[in-house]
Amino acid sequence: MTAVGADAPKPGAPIKEPRFGFLRRTYAMLVKELIQLKRDRLTFAMIIVIPVMQLLLFGYAINTTPRHLPTAVLLQEDSDLGRSILKALENTAYFKFTREVHSVAEFDDLLLSGRVLFGVEIPRGFERAVRRGEKPAILVAADATDPVAAGSALSALGQIVQTALMHDRVGGDPANPPFEIRAHARYNPAASxxxxxxxxxxxxxxxxxxxxxxxxxxxxxxxxxxxxxxxxxxxxxxxxxxxxxxxxxxxxxxxxxxxxxxxxxxxxxxxxxxxxxxxxxxxxxxxxxxxxxxxxxxxxxxxxxxxxxxxxxxxxxxxxxxxxxxxxxxxxxxxxxxxxxxxxxxxxxxxxxxxxxxxxxxxxxxxxxxxxxxxxxxxxxxxxxxxxxx
Structure with missing residues (x-):
């Protein structure tokens, strides 16, 4: 009894820290948190799903220079030159003709509803006016509510389309094309x-x-x-x-x-x-x-x-x-x-x-x-x- 009493800690004396006690307690908490994380399936799924989702979306789905944008065409005359212009527009990879309309009202309705982002109008008598040297105009109307989507396509009209149509010109100076393209950015003309x-x-x-x-x-x-x-x-x-x-x-x-x-x-x-x-x-x-x-x-x-x-x-x-x-x-x-x-x-x-x-x-x-x-x-x-x- 005396020996046991002698080995007992004195009242008020500090308790002796077990060897590696800090590491043992920390390890115990670590194991406990890992078990809890394993049981919480939703949190574990977020650890995996969110970075994978961000990588896939930014890698495959996000495109700041969109191409093949839905476009309607109002073709008031069916001519070789008109078809060449439409083909040249598609060759820029910015425009994809998804609708053909037969009236200006239908043309405007598609832009208002957002079903197309661009509308191309080739006026009646266009090819005859080109041959006469009258320099007619093609209208390209754009839904500019999203300036990023419309900006690149509109900026490509002047050079790419006219360069692609060099073989369709009826003589004249290559620097002075026989027609012009009038781009009209609707709803947000300032691209704000x-x-x-x-x-x-x-x-x-x-x-x-x-x-x-x-x-x-x-x-x-x-x-x-x-x-x-x-x-x-x-x-x-x-x-x-x-x-x-x-x-x-x-x-x-x-x-x-x-x-x-x-x-x-x-x-x-x-x-x-x-x-x-x-x-x-x-x-x-x-x-x-x-x-x-x-x-x-x-x-x-x-x-x-x-x-x-x-x-x-x-x-x-x-x-x-x-x-x-x-x-x-x-x-x-x-x-x-x-x-x-x-x-x-x-x-x-x-x-x-x-x-x-x-x-x-x-x-x-x-x-x-x-x-x-x-x-x-x-x-x-x-x-x-x-x-x-x-």
Whole structure:
């Protein structure tokens, strides 16, 4: 007993640090965090998916000098010279003729709706005027709401097209072509980047905030322990979803109004279309994003995972919607992905209404696409939440 008492530490004496104690404790925490990371599949997926996604998108999908842009042609006469000009335009690799129209109204409607970015008009009597030496003009109208997409193609018109048509000239000085090309940059003739970016920021900011608001809704209930009370109430999944979404519709509407007001007053962005139609379609876009965020909240287990899922959705929305890079310059597979994103359709809507003065008839495709995406997201959310109720 005496020996044991002699070996015991005296009261108040410092406890002797075990050998390699710091390293052992640090190693234990390291192992614990690795196990937790392994169990958190969403976080582990983000570690792999996000860098791979960025590499693939920037490497394959992003193109700052877009080519093969959709173009309509109004060919008022079918002549050899007219066909040679169209072929020369295609040979520049900037233009891809996807539509042939038969009237100026149809020509303008395609540009207003955004279904084409360029329109080429070859007037009646063009070849005869060339042979007479009258130097007629070809009109190339461009949708310049996106200056990056239109700028390179317009700058190539003067030299590339006329050089390609050297063999079609009817004599004369090579430096003085027998016709001229008149480029008309519509909707944004000054090629101001802020007229393109500021309306796009409306959709970008709404996407980020609306996703986060509702992505946290169900997981917040679970983490706070109030989900049990909610499940015990005589309430249907649809009523729960609408009750959580509708308050944020007003929040999103306030955000959109604030951004648009600043854009018009401070940055001089015009509002050429109907404000009521813009408000209606903006509400549809807000509701669609809220429904997608609510769907995420029914798929994940905690608020951290909800934030991670929102960011994984937000990244391709920014890159593939046409906000940062021209949509028409992306490969076909990237455009298909972009068509599944609400931001892609809303960017077309807000830019078309503000800069072009487009009507609902011009934008019916994008409006129907937003409505379809909203209904799909709500169906998935209600189905997932019904399982929770059961």
């Amino acid at each position: 980047s802020r007229l393109n970016i500021v309306p796009g920021l409306v959709g970008t900011i709404l996407t980020m905030t609306m996703l986060i608001f509702t992505a946290l809704s169900v997981t917040r209930e679970i983490e706070r322990g109030t989900m049990e009370n909610l499940l015990s109430m005589p309430i249907t999944p649809v009523e729960v979803m609408l009750g959580k979404i509708l308050p944020y519709v007003g929040v999103g509407f306030i955000q959109a109004s604030l951004i648009l007001g600043i854009g018009v007053l401070l940055f001089g962005v015009p509002l050429r279309g109907s404000l009521a139609m813009l408000a209606l379609l903006s509400t549809l876009f807000i509701t669609t994003n809220l429904a997608i965020g609510y769907t995420f909240s029914t798929l994940v287990q905690n608020q951290l995972q909800a934030m991670q899922a929102s960011m994984m959705f937000f990244l391709p929305s920014i890159l593939l919607s046409g906000f940062m890079f021209p949509f028409a310059g992306m490969p076909i597979w990237a455009q298909y992905i972009g068509e599944c994103l609400p931001l892609t359709h809303y960017l077309r809507i807000v830019r078309a209404i503000m800069l072009k003065g487009s009507t609902l008839e011009n934008l019916q495709y994008d409006a129907v696409a937003l409505l379809t995406l909203m209904l799909i997201a709500m169906t998935i959310a209600v189905t997932r939440f019904r399982r929770t109720l059961d």
